[in-house]
Amino acid sequence: MKVIKKVNNNVAIAINDKNEEVFVVGKGVGFLKTPYELTETDLVEKIFVAPKNIRMYDLLNSIPIEIYIWQRRSSS
Helix, strand or coil: CCCEEEEEEEEEECCCCCCCCCEEEEEECCCCCCCCCCCCCHEEEEEECCCCCCCCHHHHHHHHHHHHHEEEEEEE
16 A cells, blocks of 8 residues: 555555555554555554545545534544
8 A cells, every 4th residue: 555645644645456545544654754655554543445536635625624623622
């Protein structure tokens, strides 16, 4: 799996073996300088596959900022 863009230290956008864009969650997956090959699969906690013809980054940008703020407040 090749990490192509980091969202933060624990979240990244990657290309999997099927050449699909995926959203990867796990401790430190977005820490290294991109692009890089993610070989330590034990770091990965969850993988989300984007629906066909939608780029994951575009999907993230379509989420209203209010949702992020609400989530941050509810987790505090």
